[in-house]
Amino acid sequence: MSYPQLQALDLSQHYGPTPALDHLSITIDRGESVAIMGPSGSGKTTLLHALAGIDVAQSGEVIFHGADRPVSIHALSSEQRADVRLRHFGFVFQQGLMLSELTVVENVALPLMLCGVDRASAQQTVSAWLNRLGLAGMEDRRLGELSGGQAQRVAVARAQVCGPDVVFADEPTGALDSVTSGEVLHALLESSAEHGTTLVVVTHDESVAARCGRTVRLRDGQVVSDTAVTGVMAP
Numbered sequence: 001m002s003y004p005q006l007q008a009l010d011l012s013q014h015y016g017p018t019p020a021l022d023h024l025s026i027t028i029d030r031g032e033s034v035a036i037m038g039p040s041g042s043g044k045t046t047l048l049h050a051l052a053g054i055d056v057a058q059s060g061e062v063i064f065h066g067a068d069r070p071v072s073i074h075a076l077s078s079e080q081r082a083d084v085r086l087r088h089f090g091f092v093f094q095q096g097l098m099l100s101e102l103t104v105v106e107n108v109a110l111p112l113m114l115c116g117v118d119r120a121s122a123q124q125t126v127s128a129w130l131n132r133l134g135l136a137g138m139e140d141r142r143l144g145e146l147s148g149g150q151a152q153r154v155a156v157a158r159a160q161v162c163g164p165d166v167v168f169a170d171e172p173t174g175a176l177d178s179v180t181s182g183e184v185l186h187a188l189l190e191s192s193a194e195h196g197t198t199l200v201v202v203t204h205d206e207s208v209a210a211r212c213g214r215t216v217r218l219r220d221g222q223v224v225s226d227t228a229v230t231g232v233m234a235p
């Protein structure tokens with residue numbers, strides 16, 4: 001029997017009078033690419049953080065189905081959630097997360113080292129990803145010396161290097177011009193499709209959403225539309 005990759009069940013989160021998440025439920029299947037859209041303040045980042053176990057919503061739960069048993073993300077301690085994030089999830093954010101003082105190789109190798117992969121295998125895996133993403137020759141550059149597009153391709157390599165089940169991206173191309181944005185998005189979508197990785201992308205950019213298999217639109221913390229390439233799914 002196959003299970004969905006992620007299920008958010010009846011999530012609610014209030015910071016003020018308008019809910020950031022309002023009894024929101026969503027199911028994401030393995031290998032899907034899902035764009036989360038909606039106006040500013042509609043709850044996109046709050047939803048991404050709840051799905052990825054970065055934060056825990058005030059009510060509801062998130063079930064993650066990895067290779068083995070399902071895990072209730074919200075029932076885990078913060079250390080356990082950090083371990084799930086390290087072993088099963090990858091992240092590409094608009095900025096931050098990357099360590100500008102470290103080199104390209106060091107940034108990409110970091111999650112592998114944290115997972116206990118030995119140095120030789122880590123080096124091999126990192127070089128394969130850097131070649132793949134057109135970053136060969138930049139191994140020893142510091143992140144702070146790269147262009148925005150190069151840095152985001154390093155972020156994609158780092159998100160994918162441990163072979164995650166899910167990559168979460170929050171405005172991954174938000175700071176880039178349209179050509180560079182297209183290249184980074186291509187790298188993200190192609191590498192996810194090739195490895196069967198589930199992709200959840202928060203974006204304001206319709207051209208990013210157009211290249212995902214499904215678009216979920218939020219307003220005031222609720223799903224107002226859920227459209228797959230093959231048709232419209234019920235919210």
Ligand SMILES: Nc1ncnc2c1ncn2[C@@H]1O[C@H](COP(=O)(O)OP(=O)(O)OP(=O)(O)O)[C@@H](O)[C@H]1O
Binds near residue numbers: 016018038042043047
């Ligand atoms: N840590 C926080 N403290 C207080 N309010 C918050 C916090 N995080 C989010 N909010 C509020 O929750 C609502 C949803 O925020 P969220 O960042 O999820 O929206 P968003 O759709 O991602 O917005 P944007 O597109 O502007 O990034 C907003 O009203 C926001 O101000």
